[in-house]
Amino acid sequence: MKDITKKYTNDEVTIVWKNAQCIHSTLCWKGLNEVFNPTERPWIKPEGAPTQAIIEQVKKCPSGALSYYLNTEMDQESIQVDAETIIEVAPNGPLLVYGNVKVKDANGNETAKNKVTAFCRCGQSSNKPYCDGTHRKINFEG
Numbered sequence: 001m002k003d004i005t006k007k008y009t010n011d012e013v014t015i016v017w018k019n020a021q022c023i024h025s026t027l028c029w030k031g032l033n034e035v036f037n038p039t040e041r042p043w044i045k046p047e048g049a050p051t052q053a054i055i056e057q058v059k060k061c062p063s064g065a066l067s068y069y070l071n072t073e074m075d076q077e078s079i080q081v082d083a084e085t086i087i088e089v090a091p092n093g094p095l096l097v098y099g100n101v102k103v104k105d106a107n108g109n110e111t112a113k114n115k116v117t118a119f120c121r122c123g124q125s126s127n128k129p130y131c132d133g134t135h136r137k138i139n140f141e142g
Helices: 027-031 051-058
Strands: 005-009 013-018 066-070 086-089 095-098 101-104 110-113 116-119
Touching: 013 051, 027 051, 051 066
Parallel strands: none
Antiparallel strands: 005 013, 013 066, 086 095, 095 116, 101 110
């Protein structure tokens, strides 16, 4: 899967979507489909709801594929989560790591992650080590 990052703004808040991190939990559009609608293009329309409603919905994203920053903030990439690291096993799904982590690939390249990172547990992701939602297609149990 090609790693794509897209940004959508309503002039107050910018929603950042990283497709390679998405585990297709559907929490985004099931809670605020006037902003998140996967059957339309673009699938994110931040003008569809008040900024605070968007922020609350984005915070529900379990993989961190969706994030946001207020446009008055300088750079979303510099934002760090001030919290301890917590690891949670999602039933029949990914390993969710909450907090600031650095992921080093086989070539030694490091990627800084914050908020939530979903790691594959089923072994079938095409975006390893990250979850891509394949566990649902193969009926992974664990």
